[in-house]
Amino acid sequence: MKVYNFVLVGTTMCTAGEFSLNDLAGGAGRLDIACRFVNSCFFxxxxxxxxxxxxxxxxxxxxxxxxxxxxxANLRYLNPDERSAGSLIKKALSVDVGEGWARSTPGVYVSGMTFAQLIEALGSDFMVLLSEDGADIRTSRLSASDELTFILGDHRGLPAPLEQHLLERGVDKLSVGPLSLHADHCVVLVLNELDRLEAGWR
Structure with missing residues:
Protein backbone atom coordinates (compact mmCIF):
# COMPACT_ATOMS: atom_id res chain seq x y z
CA MET A 1 0.00 0.00 0.00
CA LYS A 2 1.27 3.46 -0.90
CA VAL A 3 2.02 5.86 1.96
CA TYR A 4 1.02 9.53 1.78
CA ASN A 5 2.61 12.17 4.02
CA PHE A 6 1.11 15.65 4.35
CA VAL A 7 3.09 18.43 6.04
CA LEU A 8 1.45 21.71 7.06
CA VAL A 9 3.73 24.53 8.23
CA GLY A 10 1.89 26.71 10.74
CA THR A 11 3.68 30.05 10.98
CA THR A 12 1.62 31.43 13.88
CA MET A 13 0.19 28.28 15.47
CA CYS A 14 0.63 27.82 19.21
CA THR A 15 3.39 25.45 20.35
CA ALA A 16 2.23 24.79 23.92
CA GLY A 17 -0.93 23.16 25.26
CA GLU A 18 -2.11 26.28 27.05
CA PHE A 19 -4.70 27.45 24.55
CA SER A 20 -8.48 27.21 24.82
CA LEU A 21 -10.40 24.88 22.53
CA ASN A 22 -12.98 27.67 22.33
CA ASP A 23 -10.46 30.03 20.71
CA LEU A 24 -8.60 27.94 18.12
CA ALA A 25 -8.70 30.72 15.53
CA GLY A 26 -7.53 33.47 17.90
CA GLY A 27 -5.49 32.69 20.98
CA ALA A 28 -4.17 29.46 19.49
CA GLY A 29 -2.69 31.24 16.47
CA ARG A 30 -5.01 29.81 13.79
CA LEU A 31 -4.86 26.21 14.97
CA ASP A 32 -8.33 25.94 13.45
CA ILE A 33 -6.55 25.62 10.10
CA ALA A 34 -4.50 22.72 11.43
CA CYS A 35 -7.60 20.97 12.79
CA ARG A 36 -9.39 21.13 9.44
CA PHE A 37 -6.20 19.98 7.75
CA VAL A 38 -5.97 16.92 10.00
CA ASN A 39 -9.59 15.97 9.36
CA SER A 40 -9.17 16.34 5.59
CA CYS A 41 -6.14 14.05 5.68
CA PHE A 42 -7.99 11.15 7.27
CA PHE A 43 -11.76 11.11 7.04
CA ALA A 73 -2.27 3.30 10.95
CA ASN A 74 -2.51 3.69 14.74
CA LEU A 75 -4.78 6.70 15.15
CA ARG A 76 -7.58 6.64 17.72
CA TYR A 77 -9.93 9.16 19.38
CA LEU A 78 -10.15 11.45 16.33
CA ASN A 79 -13.68 12.56 15.47
CA PRO A 80 -14.72 14.69 12.46
CA ASP A 81 -14.89 18.05 14.21
CA GLU A 82 -12.33 20.77 14.92
CA ARG A 83 -12.49 20.42 18.71
CA SER A 84 -11.61 16.73 18.54
CA ALA A 85 -8.47 17.38 16.50
CA GLY A 86 -7.72 20.43 18.65
CA SER A 87 -7.93 18.35 21.81
CA LEU A 88 -5.42 15.81 20.47
CA ILE A 89 -3.07 18.61 19.38
CA LYS A 90 -3.41 20.27 22.80
CA LYS A 91 -2.48 17.01 24.57
CA ALA A 92 0.49 16.47 22.28
CA LEU A 93 1.82 20.00 22.87
CA SER A 94 1.76 19.35 26.63
CA VAL A 95 4.27 16.47 26.28
CA ASP A 96 7.98 17.08 26.94
CA VAL A 97 9.89 16.81 23.66
CA GLY A 98 13.33 16.35 22.18
CA GLU A 99 14.40 15.78 18.59
CA GLY A 100 12.82 12.30 18.53
CA TRP A 101 9.13 11.39 18.63
CA ALA A 102 7.32 11.29 21.97
CA ARG A 103 3.95 9.50 22.08
CA SER A 104 0.97 11.50 23.26
CA THR A 105 -2.11 9.38 22.49
CA PRO A 106 -2.53 6.37 20.17
CA GLY A 107 -1.31 7.44 16.73
CA VAL A 108 -0.30 10.96 17.85
CA TYR A 109 3.32 11.96 18.50
CA VAL A 110 5.25 15.18 19.04
CA SER A 111 8.83 16.29 18.40
CA GLY A 112 10.97 19.40 18.72
CA MET A 113 12.87 18.81 15.47
CA THR A 114 13.56 21.62 13.03
CA PHE A 115 12.04 21.82 9.57
CA ALA A 116 15.27 20.64 7.97
CA GLN A 117 15.41 17.68 10.35
CA LEU A 118 11.79 16.80 9.58
CA ILE A 119 12.35 16.87 5.83
CA GLU A 120 15.48 14.76 6.21
CA ALA A 121 13.64 12.25 8.39
CA LEU A 122 10.78 11.91 5.90
CA GLY A 123 13.03 10.87 3.04
CA SER A 124 10.12 9.75 0.84
CA ASP A 125 10.37 8.60 -2.77
CA PHE A 126 8.70 11.70 -4.14
CA MET A 127 8.40 15.06 -2.35
CA VAL A 128 6.13 17.87 -3.51
CA LEU A 129 5.81 21.52 -2.52
CA LEU A 130 2.20 22.53 -3.17
CA SER A 131 2.16 26.10 -4.45
CA GLU A 132 -0.11 28.29 -6.55
CA ASP A 133 2.71 28.88 -9.05
CA GLY A 134 3.63 25.20 -9.39
CA ALA A 135 3.13 22.93 -12.40
CA ASP A 136 -0.20 21.15 -12.87
CA ILE A 137 -0.32 18.14 -10.53
CA ARG A 138 -2.06 16.15 -13.28
CA THR A 139 1.10 16.26 -15.39
CA SER A 140 3.30 14.86 -12.60
CA ARG A 141 4.70 11.37 -11.99
CA LEU A 142 2.75 10.63 -8.81
CA SER A 143 1.98 7.04 -9.76
CA ALA A 144 5.66 6.08 -9.91
CA SER A 145 6.27 6.39 -6.17
CA ASP A 146 5.35 4.18 -3.19
CA GLU A 147 5.69 6.99 -0.64
CA LEU A 148 4.77 10.57 -1.43
CA THR A 149 5.15 13.70 0.69
CA PHE A 150 3.18 16.91 0.12
CA ILE A 151 4.24 20.12 1.88
CA LEU A 152 2.24 23.33 2.09
CA GLY A 153 1.96 26.51 4.08
CA ASP A 154 -0.86 28.00 6.12
CA HIS A 155 -2.81 31.22 5.45
CA ARG A 156 0.47 33.16 5.35
CA GLY A 157 2.16 30.78 2.96
CA LEU A 158 5.42 28.91 3.41
CA PRO A 159 8.22 31.07 4.90
CA ALA A 160 10.80 31.94 2.22
CA PRO A 161 13.78 30.22 3.95
CA LEU A 162 11.81 26.97 4.21
CA GLU A 163 10.75 27.13 0.56
CA GLN A 164 14.34 27.81 -0.45
CA HIS A 165 15.48 24.78 1.55
CA LEU A 166 13.02 22.58 -0.35
CA LEU A 167 13.95 23.98 -3.76
CA GLU A 168 17.65 23.43 -3.05
CA ARG A 169 16.81 19.79 -2.39
CA GLY A 170 15.19 19.57 -5.82
CA VAL A 171 11.64 19.20 -4.52
CA ASP A 172 8.95 19.30 -7.23
CA LYS A 173 6.67 22.36 -7.11
CA LEU A 174 3.09 21.49 -8.07
CA SER A 175 -0.34 23.12 -8.01
CA VAL A 176 -3.82 21.61 -7.66
CA GLY A 177 -5.52 24.35 -9.67
CA PRO A 178 -5.56 27.97 -10.85
CA LEU A 179 -7.17 29.50 -7.75
CA SER A 180 -5.92 30.14 -4.22
CA LEU A 181 -7.41 27.51 -1.89
CA HIS A 182 -7.43 26.66 1.81
CA ALA A 183 -4.88 24.08 2.94
CA ASP A 184 -7.54 21.52 3.88
CA HIS A 185 -9.16 21.87 0.44
CA CYS A 186 -5.79 21.25 -1.22
CA VAL A 187 -5.44 18.00 0.72
CA VAL A 188 -8.86 16.80 -0.45
CA LEU A 189 -7.97 17.54 -4.07
CA VAL A 190 -4.58 15.82 -3.83
CA LEU A 191 -6.11 12.73 -2.23
CA ASN A 192 -8.77 12.66 -4.96
CA GLU A 193 -6.02 12.65 -7.59
CA LEU A 194 -4.27 9.80 -5.76
CA ASP A 195 -7.52 7.86 -5.42
CA ARG A 196 -8.12 8.23 -9.15
CA LEU A 197 -4.63 6.99 -9.94
CA GLU A 198 -4.99 4.01 -7.62
CA ALA A 199 -8.32 3.12 -9.24
CA GLY A 200 -6.88 3.46 -12.74
CA TRP A 201 -9.13 6.38 -13.61
CA ARG A 202 -6.24 8.30 -15.18
Missing part, protein backbone atom coordinates in the same frame (compact mmCIF):
# COMPACT_ATOMS: atom_id res chain seq x y z
CA UNK A 44 -13.68 9.12 4.47
CA UNK A 45 -17.45 8.73 4.62
CA UNK A 46 -17.40 5.81 7.07
CA UNK A 47 -13.72 5.18 7.82
CA UNK A 48 -10.21 6.64 8.10
CA UNK A 49 -7.35 6.62 5.64
CA UNK A 50 -4.87 4.35 7.39
CA UNK A 51 -2.05 4.93 4.89
CA UNK A 52 -1.79 8.67 5.63
CA UNK A 53 0.55 10.48 8.02
CA UNK A 54 -0.16 14.12 8.83
CA UNK A 55 2.60 16.40 10.17
CA UNK A 56 1.85 19.79 11.72
CA UNK A 57 5.10 21.77 11.87
CA UNK A 58 4.28 24.63 14.23
CA UNK A 59 6.35 27.81 14.46
CA UNK A 60 4.29 30.02 16.77
CA UNK A 61 4.95 30.98 20.37
CA UNK A 62 5.92 30.05 23.01
CA UNK A 63 8.14 27.01 22.24
CA UNK A 64 8.88 26.74 18.51
CA UNK A 65 9.48 24.63 16.61
CA UNK A 66 7.27 21.65 17.38
CA UNK A 67 5.85 19.01 15.07
CA UNK A 68 2.72 17.01 15.85
CA UNK A 69 2.37 13.77 13.90
CA UNK A 70 -0.94 11.99 13.30
CA UNK A 71 -0.30 8.44 12.04
CA UNK A 72 -3.34 6.90 10.39
Missing amino acids: LSHSLRRNVRCYLHLLGEPEPPKTVLFEG
Whole structure:
Protein backbone atom coordinates (compact mmCIF):
# COMPACT_ATOMS: atom_id res chain seq x y z
CA MET A 1 0.00 0.00 0.00
CA LYS A 2 1.27 3.46 -0.90
CA VAL A 3 2.02 5.86 1.96
CA TYR A 4 1.02 9.53 1.78
CA ASN A 5 2.61 12.17 4.02
CA PHE A 6 1.11 15.65 4.35
CA VAL A 7 3.09 18.43 6.04
CA LEU A 8 1.45 21.71 7.06
CA VAL A 9 3.73 24.53 8.23
CA GLY A 10 1.89 26.71 10.74
CA THR A 11 3.68 30.05 10.98
CA THR A 12 1.62 31.43 13.88
CA MET A 13 0.19 28.28 15.47
CA CYS A 14 0.63 27.82 19.21
CA THR A 15 3.39 25.45 20.35
CA ALA A 16 2.23 24.79 23.92
CA GLY A 17 -0.93 23.16 25.26
CA GLU A 18 -2.11 26.28 27.05
CA PHE A 19 -4.70 27.45 24.55
CA SER A 20 -8.48 27.21 24.82
CA LEU A 21 -10.40 24.88 22.53
CA ASN A 22 -12.98 27.67 22.33
CA ASP A 23 -10.46 30.03 20.71
CA LEU A 24 -8.60 27.94 18.12
CA ALA A 25 -8.70 30.72 15.53
CA GLY A 26 -7.53 33.47 17.90
CA GLY A 27 -5.49 32.69 20.98
CA ALA A 28 -4.17 29.46 19.49
CA GLY A 29 -2.69 31.24 16.47
CA ARG A 30 -5.01 29.81 13.79
CA LEU A 31 -4.86 26.21 14.97
CA ASP A 32 -8.33 25.94 13.45
CA ILE A 33 -6.55 25.62 10.10
CA ALA A 34 -4.50 22.72 11.43
CA CYS A 35 -7.60 20.97 12.79
CA ARG A 36 -9.39 21.13 9.44
CA PHE A 37 -6.20 19.98 7.75
CA VAL A 38 -5.97 16.92 10.00
CA ASN A 39 -9.59 15.97 9.36
CA SER A 40 -9.17 16.34 5.59
CA CYS A 41 -6.14 14.05 5.68
CA PHE A 42 -7.99 11.15 7.27
CA PHE A 43 -11.76 11.11 7.04
CA LEU A 44 -13.68 9.12 4.47
CA SER A 45 -17.45 8.73 4.62
CA HIS A 46 -17.40 5.81 7.07
CA SER A 47 -13.72 5.18 7.82
CA LEU A 48 -10.21 6.64 8.10
CA ARG A 49 -7.35 6.62 5.64
CA ARG A 50 -4.87 4.35 7.39
CA ASN A 51 -2.05 4.93 4.89
CA VAL A 52 -1.79 8.67 5.63
CA ARG A 53 0.55 10.48 8.02
CA CYS A 54 -0.16 14.12 8.83
CA TYR A 55 2.60 16.40 10.17
CA LEU A 56 1.85 19.79 11.72
CA HIS A 57 5.10 21.77 11.87
CA LEU A 58 4.28 24.63 14.23
CA LEU A 59 6.35 27.81 14.46
CA GLY A 60 4.29 30.02 16.77
CA GLU A 61 4.95 30.98 20.37
CA PRO A 62 5.92 30.05 23.01
CA GLU A 63 8.14 27.01 22.24
CA PRO A 64 8.88 26.74 18.51
CA PRO A 65 9.48 24.63 16.61
CA LYS A 66 7.27 21.65 17.38
CA THR A 67 5.85 19.01 15.07
CA VAL A 68 2.72 17.01 15.85
CA LEU A 69 2.37 13.77 13.90
CA PHE A 70 -0.94 11.99 13.30
CA GLU A 71 -0.30 8.44 12.04
CA GLY A 72 -3.34 6.90 10.39
CA ALA A 73 -2.27 3.30 10.95
CA ASN A 74 -2.51 3.69 14.74
CA LEU A 75 -4.78 6.70 15.15
CA ARG A 76 -7.58 6.64 17.72
CA TYR A 77 -9.93 9.16 19.38
CA LEU A 78 -10.15 11.45 16.33
CA ASN A 79 -13.68 12.56 15.47
CA PRO A 80 -14.72 14.69 12.46
CA ASP A 81 -14.89 18.05 14.21
CA GLU A 82 -12.33 20.77 14.92
CA ARG A 83 -12.49 20.42 18.71
CA SER A 84 -11.61 16.73 18.54
CA ALA A 85 -8.47 17.38 16.50
CA GLY A 86 -7.72 20.43 18.65
CA SER A 87 -7.93 18.35 21.81
CA LEU A 88 -5.42 15.81 20.47
CA ILE A 89 -3.07 18.61 19.38
CA LYS A 90 -3.41 20.27 22.80
CA LYS A 91 -2.48 17.01 24.57
CA ALA A 92 0.49 16.47 22.28
CA LEU A 93 1.82 20.00 22.87
CA SER A 94 1.76 19.35 26.63
CA VAL A 95 4.27 16.47 26.28
CA ASP A 96 7.98 17.08 26.94
CA VAL A 97 9.89 16.81 23.66
CA GLY A 98 13.33 16.35 22.18
CA GLU A 99 14.40 15.78 18.59
CA GLY A 100 12.82 12.30 18.53
CA TRP A 101 9.13 11.39 18.63
CA ALA A 102 7.32 11.29 21.97
CA ARG A 103 3.95 9.50 22.08
CA SER A 104 0.97 11.50 23.26
CA THR A 105 -2.11 9.38 22.49
CA PRO A 106 -2.53 6.37 20.17
CA GLY A 107 -1.31 7.44 16.73
CA VAL A 108 -0.30 10.96 17.85
CA TYR A 109 3.32 11.96 18.50
CA VAL A 110 5.25 15.18 19.04
CA SER A 111 8.83 16.29 18.40
CA GLY A 112 10.97 19.40 18.72
CA MET A 113 12.87 18.81 15.47
CA THR A 114 13.56 21.62 13.03
CA PHE A 115 12.04 21.82 9.57
CA ALA A 116 15.27 20.64 7.97
CA GLN A 117 15.41 17.68 10.35
CA LEU A 118 11.79 16.80 9.58
CA ILE A 119 12.35 16.87 5.83
CA GLU A 120 15.48 14.76 6.21
CA ALA A 121 13.64 12.25 8.39
CA LEU A 122 10.78 11.91 5.90
CA GLY A 123 13.03 10.87 3.04
CA SER A 124 10.12 9.75 0.84
CA ASP A 125 10.37 8.60 -2.77
CA PHE A 126 8.70 11.70 -4.14
CA MET A 127 8.40 15.06 -2.35
CA VAL A 128 6.13 17.87 -3.51
CA LEU A 129 5.81 21.52 -2.52
CA LEU A 130 2.20 22.53 -3.17
CA SER A 131 2.16 26.10 -4.45
CA GLU A 132 -0.11 28.29 -6.55
CA ASP A 133 2.71 28.88 -9.05
CA GLY A 134 3.63 25.20 -9.39
CA ALA A 135 3.13 22.93 -12.40
CA ASP A 136 -0.20 21.15 -12.87
CA ILE A 137 -0.32 18.14 -10.53
CA ARG A 138 -2.06 16.15 -13.28
CA THR A 139 1.10 16.26 -15.39
CA SER A 140 3.30 14.86 -12.60
CA ARG A 141 4.70 11.37 -11.99
CA LEU A 142 2.75 10.63 -8.81
CA SER A 143 1.98 7.04 -9.76
CA ALA A 144 5.66 6.08 -9.91
CA SER A 145 6.27 6.39 -6.17
CA ASP A 146 5.35 4.18 -3.19
CA GLU A 147 5.69 6.99 -0.64
CA LEU A 148 4.77 10.57 -1.43
CA THR A 149 5.15 13.70 0.69
CA PHE A 150 3.18 16.91 0.12
CA ILE A 151 4.24 20.12 1.88
CA LEU A 152 2.24 23.33 2.09
CA GLY A 153 1.96 26.51 4.08
CA ASP A 154 -0.86 28.00 6.12
CA HIS A 155 -2.81 31.22 5.45
CA ARG A 156 0.47 33.16 5.35
CA GLY A 157 2.16 30.78 2.96
CA LEU A 158 5.42 28.91 3.41
CA PRO A 159 8.22 31.07 4.90
CA ALA A 160 10.80 31.94 2.22
CA PRO A 161 13.78 30.22 3.95
CA LEU A 162 11.81 26.97 4.21
CA GLU A 163 10.75 27.13 0.56
CA GLN A 164 14.34 27.81 -0.45
CA HIS A 165 15.48 24.78 1.55
CA LEU A 166 13.02 22.58 -0.35
CA LEU A 167 13.95 23.98 -3.76
CA GLU A 168 17.65 23.43 -3.05
CA ARG A 169 16.81 19.79 -2.39
CA GLY A 170 15.19 19.57 -5.82
CA VAL A 171 11.64 19.20 -4.52
CA ASP A 172 8.95 19.30 -7.23
CA LYS A 173 6.67 22.36 -7.11
CA LEU A 174 3.09 21.49 -8.07
CA SER A 175 -0.34 23.12 -8.01
CA VAL A 176 -3.82 21.61 -7.66
CA GLY A 177 -5.52 24.35 -9.67
CA PRO A 178 -5.56 27.97 -10.85
CA LEU A 179 -7.17 29.50 -7.75
CA SER A 180 -5.92 30.14 -4.22
CA LEU A 181 -7.41 27.51 -1.89
CA HIS A 182 -7.43 26.66 1.81
CA ALA A 183 -4.88 24.08 2.94
CA ASP A 184 -7.54 21.52 3.88
CA HIS A 185 -9.16 21.87 0.44
CA CYS A 186 -5.79 21.25 -1.22
CA VAL A 187 -5.44 18.00 0.72
CA VAL A 188 -8.86 16.80 -0.45
CA LEU A 189 -7.97 17.54 -4.07
CA VAL A 190 -4.58 15.82 -3.83
CA LEU A 191 -6.11 12.73 -2.23
CA ASN A 192 -8.77 12.66 -4.96
CA GLU A 193 -6.02 12.65 -7.59
CA LEU A 194 -4.27 9.80 -5.76
CA ASP A 195 -7.52 7.86 -5.42
CA ARG A 196 -8.12 8.23 -9.15
CA LEU A 197 -4.63 6.99 -9.94
CA GLU A 198 -4.99 4.01 -7.62
CA ALA A 199 -8.32 3.12 -9.24
CA GLY A 200 -6.88 3.46 -12.74
CA TRP A 201 -9.13 6.38 -13.61
CA ARG A 202 -6.24 8.30 -15.18
